[in-house]
Amino acid sequence: MDLNRIVAQSLRVGVLVSAALSLFGLFLWAIGGFRSVAVPNVMSIGDIVRIAFDGDLTGFIYLGVIVLIATPIFRVAVSSIYFAAERDRAYVGITIMVLGMLLFALYSGAAG
Amino acid sequence: MLVITPFEVLSIFLMSILAGLVGAIFGLGGGILIIPFLTLVEGVPLPYAIGASIVSVVATSSASAATYVQDRLTNLRLGMFLEVGTVLGAITGAFVAAFVPPGILLVLFGILLIYASAVMIAGRKTDSPSGVAPDKVARKLQLGGKYFDPATSATRQYEVTNTLTTLGISGISGLVSGLLGVGGGIIGVPTMNLLAKVPVKVASATSNFMIGVTAAASSSVYFVRGDVQPLLVAPLMVGVVVGAAVGTRLLRRTPPLRVKLLFAVLLVAVSIAMILKGFFPEIVL
Numbered sequence: 001m002d003l004n005r006i007v008a009q010s011l012r013v014g015v016l017v018s019a020a021l022s023l024f025g026l027f028l029w030a031i032g033g034f035r036s037v038a039v040p041n042v043m044s045i046g047d048i049v050r051i052a053f054d055g056d057l058t059g060f061i062y063l064g065v066i067v068l069i070a071t072p073i074f075r076v077a078v079s080s081i082y083f084a085a086e087r088d089r090a091y092v093g094i095t096i097m098v099l100g101m102l103l104f105a106l107y108s109g110a111a112g
Numbered sequence: 113m114l115v116i117t118p119f120e121v122l123s124i125f126l127m128s129i130l131a132g133l134v135g136a137i138f139g140l141g142g143g144i145l146i147i148p149f150l151t152l153v154e155g156v157p158l159p160y161a162i163g164a165s166i167v168s169v170v171a172t173s174s175a176s177a178a179t180y181v182q183d184r185l186t187n188l189r190l191g192m193f194l195e196v197g198t199v200l201g202a203i204t205g206a207f208v209a210a211f212v213p214p215g216i217l218l219v220l221f222g223i224l225l226i227y228a229s230a231v232m233i234a235g236r237k238t239d240s241p242s243g244v245a246p247d248k249v250a251r252k253l254q255l256g257g258k259y260f261d262p263a264t265s266a267t268r269q270y271e272v273t274n275t276l277t278t279l280g281i282s283g284i285s286g287l288v289s290g291l292l293g294v295g296g297g298i299i300g301v302p303t304m305n306l307l308a309k310v311p312v313k314v315a316s317a318t319s320n321f322m323i324g325v326t327a328a329a330s331s332s333v334y335f336v337r338g339d340v341q342p343l344l345v346a347p348l349m350v351g352v353v354v355g356a357a358v359g360t361r362l363l364r365r366t367p368p369l370r371v372k373l374l375f376a377v378l379l380v381a382v383s384i385a386m387i388l389k390g391f392f393p394e395i396v397l
Binding site: 003004005007008009011012014015016018019022023025026029030034036037039057058061062064065068069070071072073075076079090091094095097098101102104105106108 | 117195
């Protein structure tokens with residue numbers, strides 16, 4: 001399969017899913033009477049999923065944010081696999097370097 | 113607790129359609145419009161404005177990048193190579209941001225924008241000079257490419273030069289992105305166009321492609337820090353996707369020269385707003 005198409009499709013799906021989750025969060029806010037939202041302190045992905053299942057609008061919007069942040073990271077990972085299949089060593093190295101830094105940002109963000 | 117009214121959410125949504133549109137056309141994330149709007153018009157504290165902006169930048173760039181990648185306008189190899197610089201810069205910027213007075217950064221960034229617009233206007237006659245010789249790195253990494261321009265109905269070949277300097281400046285654009293919650297396209301597009309000699313449409317498309325990854329790096333830092341307010345980010349995430357869908361269709365038709373002039377005018381307007389905000393942080397329109 002062609003890299004252009006794989007990249008385009010994964011970006012499109014990620015963006016649309018995150019926009020839909022945000023829109024649903026806003027919908028919950030509207031039917032809940034537009035009440036102000038207290039932003040919870042740092043939550044794990046598990047916490048976010050749990051409050052979303054409880055029908056919490058912050059849960060849905062934060063799920064959208066997580067899907068959105070994961071979208072370009074997924075795109076880099078897919079490119080890396082593609083270049084490995086093509087035996088293009090220089091670009092496998094480049095994409096793995098980028099992927100490593102992105103995962104470091106997630107990890108150190110979560111740790112700090 | 114930040115009180116957000118339905119009217120504010122609606123106005124943020126409408127503005128973000130414009131930000132998505134402008135972002136898609138000019139290869140930006142739209143943060144340069146979102147941050148002035150949130151801080152100047154809505155009176156949102158800067159950290160929350162940056163947190164919401166940087167997340168929506170991921171949405172704008174990913175939405176428009178999807179279309180440009182499918183149209184083969186994006187130079188995937190060049191983008192992935194330069195991401196090494198932008199991501200490193202973005203992570204550094206997002207961490208350093210907590211220690212730097214925002215006023216100083218806003219003023220410096222405003223000056224940088226004026227410089228970029230001057231360079232854009234001065235170089236507007238040569239969209240992509242032919243006969244560019246690729247440098248050693250560009251040859252080794254096969255960075256040259258070709259694209260179909262519907263505005264002129266022709267396929268154009270191009271080469272890439274000054275590759276390592278471009279990588280270095282990409283690092284600086286990443287740093288600005290992480291510090292200020294923008295995509296960094298405002299530095300990346302002129303650099304790719306004027307220094308690396310990439311045609312402006314390819315530069316815009318490739319910039320959009322890179323910004324998604326750049327902003328994802330800084331977004332994760334701001335998100336975990338608790339600077340992403342759900343009711344600020346939700347209308348942005350929906351609005352920029354709508355705007356980007358319209359903007360990607362416009363770039364297909366607009367001639368390259370006009371793209372460049374519009375870009376320069378945009379740079380000047382935003383730079384003035386940013387410098388003012390830097391000197392008078394309390395300004396709210």
